[in-house]
């Protein structure tokens with residue numbers, strides 16, 4: 001067996017698991033203006049598109065155009081074939 005050639009393509013194994021939002025998990029989004037000294041920010045919301053709307057309104061009102069947007073959610077890993085465990089009954 002020969003050593004791998006640097007820079008050569010590596011064939012990846014097919015994925016056996018995938019990750020996505022937990023069906024019963026919460027999503028929380030926030031945004032903060034990055035214009036120096038502004039201090040504007042949104043309260044946490046469960047509706048991420050609403051954060052973008054608030055950023056657009058703030059940008060229109062102030063001319064500030066750069067924001068730190070954070071979206072956080074609970075993730076669940078499942079088998080790629082669809083055979084996942086039930087998160088309510090699994091230990």
Ligand SMILES: [Zn+2]
Pocket residue numbers: 033034035038039040058062064
């Ligand atoms: Zn601002």
